[in-house]
Amino acid sequence: MASFTLPPIHDNPDGGWGPSTSNLPENFKFKDIPYAPYSKSDKLGRFADWNDISGDNRQSAPGASNNARAGGRGRRDGVQAFGSGAPSAFAFQVEDESSFSLVDNKTSAPRRGGGFSRGRGGGRGGAAYGRGASRGAARGGFNSGRGGGAQRGGRRGWRDWDKNNRTRESSVAIDPSWQMLEEIEFHRLAKLRLEVDEPEDLESYGRLYPYNKAYDRITTKTERPLQPVDRIKYNTTTSDDPVIQQLAAKGTATVYATDVILSVLMCAPRSVYPWDIVIVREGDRLFFDKRDGGPFDTVTVNENASDPPQDTPAPNPNNPNEKPVEVTPSINTATSLSLEATYINQNFGFQSVIETSPPPAVDFEKPNPFYGPDETEPLASCGYRYRVFDLGITEEEDIKICVRTEVDAYLPGQGSPLQGQGLTTIRALNEFDPRAPGAGGAPDWRAKLDSQRGAVVATEMKNNSCKLAKWTVQSVLAGAEQMKIGYVSRANPRDNTRHVILSAASMRPTDFAAQLNVSLANGWGIVRTVTDLCMKMPEGKYVLVKDPNKPVIRLYAVPFSAFTAEDDEEEGPGFDGEDPDA
Incomplete structure (x- = not known):
């Protein structure tokens, strides 16, 4: 009869759980693997998940929970999983994602009469899927990007097969000589969290006019035309701000940035479109800058829609036989709509304030720092508040960020604007054509805005989640008590030069952030993570780039001469405050 002997047991003389590191054998294979925190609620996941083949979910770490994956099902923003910040030695990384694919070996549905069959889950022009197949497509079997190519209920629309192949260009041309230092997926950013106390106000500049409350009483039956107003409003980058230069010389903070x-x-x-941030480290200071003519100077439209507006595809340079197709310029492309939305935002803010007293304008402590003595055009209503936020985790850490924030007007009778009371920001949502591609299923504002405003707001929160979140964060950073949002539509859907104001809404930024599920603590955690990452690098210039087609950001090391002498063609279209088609 075979005998049974117990394996050797390594006792821990310190009284803790597990073997002691002092008496491990020399050939112990797990000796150099660090300890990683683990929670019972974390699911190990799978080596290969065949239920979801989208590019966003191919690299989910085994230690990440299903709620934190890039698919976004059941995600809880702002909740940090136990041990999420610790590096995992067991994390599986895919080196070449392009070679990871799934071959569908199912037999296709037979056609009727030589044409496309019209199934329960299929559109008129698309391939038909059965009830079970449609349900599987909506749950990830044929999903692409956020929400997948299939719409709710598994129904597929006209030319949905083409939507999966649309790719966007990067906001900045990646030079082959640039060195990629770090790549961070969005599902890792969603786990970060940092609580930040109330900021310290340093200085205030500019002049504020009172908000015209008559715009709060506008309805679709009493619409007002949007008028172009000739005013100057500056959007200077961080390094070119003379006030920030003075504060940096005094060593006020570690990081310097603008609220935008x-x-x-x-x-x-939340972002889908590409963007890039230039980061310069000088000594123990960091400056977050934007490029002239970059994506920060314009406003996006329906960025988060299931089928966002598209630009006219450029001819393939690798195919010399392809003939360029002459396409009539459309007013509903992504670039045209972005310029139109920027024009609407600026002019609605200029028009909705009262420049003739009473009530009088309010001057902050110092005049506008960007308005030179040779300027003759009138300034727009704008106030700059320079505020310092403490990003330190412990009392010993001295990591602060100085932010230039902006407010657009003040509310009469709400207190002293000089004390931060009654400040407001002004933004505008725009409607172009509910029947045009990229409208995102938006209802007709003239028919629904007065009677079913909740449906209109819900659709805008879905299609413009990133834009509304950025506006809300800017209002919170500036300490604004209210945020005014105007609803501006085209006078004629086929004409993007004439617009009318249909309504205006008021909301508290903190309450609206809760409705949008915007976590300020998660945002501060992202800022602190990027700050720590850049402070580990030597002095130099870096650029943080959002991948145009994946939920990933990458940090590159670039030479100091980068972005200083770019051509106008490389910088992209800018915006000077005029009508885009005037």
């Missing part, structure tokens, strides 16, 4: 740049970084997991 910081809001993009804090809302990065």
Whole structure:
């Protein structure tokens, strides 16, 4: 009869769980693997998940929970999983994602009469799927990107097969000489969290006019035309700000940025379109900058829609036989809509304030720092508040960020604007054509805005989740008590030069952030993570790039001469405040 002997047991003389590191054998294969925290609620996942073949989910770490995957089903923003910040030695990484694919070996449905069959889950022009197949497509079997190519219920529309193949170009041309230092997926950013106390106000500049409350009473039956107003409003980058240069010389903070740049970084997991942030490290200071003519100077439209607006595809340079197709310029392309939305935002803010007293304008402590003595055009209503936020985790850490924030007007009778009371920001949503491609299923504002405003707001929160989140974060950073959002539509859907104001809404930024599920703590965690990453690098210039087609950001090391002498063609279209088609 075979005998049974117990294996050797390594006792821990320290009284803790597991073997002691002092008496491990020399050939112990797990000796150099560090300990990683683990929670019972974390699921190990699978080596290969055949239920979801989208490119966003191919690299889910085994230690990540299903809720934190890039698919976004059941995600809880702002909740940090136990041990999420610790490096895992057991994380599986896919080296070449392009070679990871799934071959569908199912037999296709037979056609009727030589044409496309019209199944229960299929569209008129697309291939038909049965009830079970449609359900599987909606759950990830044929999914592509956020929400997948299939719409809710598994129904597929006209030319949905072409939507999966559409690719976007990067916001900045990646030079082959650039060195990629780090790559971070969005599902990792969603786990970060950092609580930040109330900021310290340093200085305030500019002049504010009162908001015209008559715009709150506008309805679709009493619409007002949007008028172009000739005003100057500056959007200077961080390094060119003379006030930030003075504060940096005094050693006020470690990181310096503007609210526009910081809001993009804090809302990065919601972004779909590409963007880039130039980061310069000088000594122990970091400057977050934007490029002239980059994506920060314009406003996106329906970025988060299931089928966002597209630009006219350029001819393939690798195919010399392809003939260029002459396409009539459309007013509903992504670039045209972006310029139109920027024009609407600026002019709605200029028009909705009262420049003739009473009530009087309010001057901050110092005049506008960007308005030179040779300027003759009138300034727009704008106030700059320079505020410092403490990003330190412990009392010993001295990591602060100085942010230039902006407010657009003040509310009369709400207190002293000089004390931060009654400040407001002004933004505008725009409707172009509910029947055009890229409208995202938006209802007709003239028919639904007064009677079913909730449906209109819900659709905008879905199609413009990233844009609304950035506006809300900017308002919170500036300490604004209210945020005014106007609803501006085209006077004629086929004409993008004339617009009318249909309504205006008021909301508290903190309450609206809760409705949008925007976590400020998660945003500050992203900022602190990027700050720590850059502070480990030597002095130099870096660029943080959002991948145009994947939920990933990458950090590159670039030479100091980068982005200083770019051609106009490389910088892309800018915006000067005029009508895009005037």
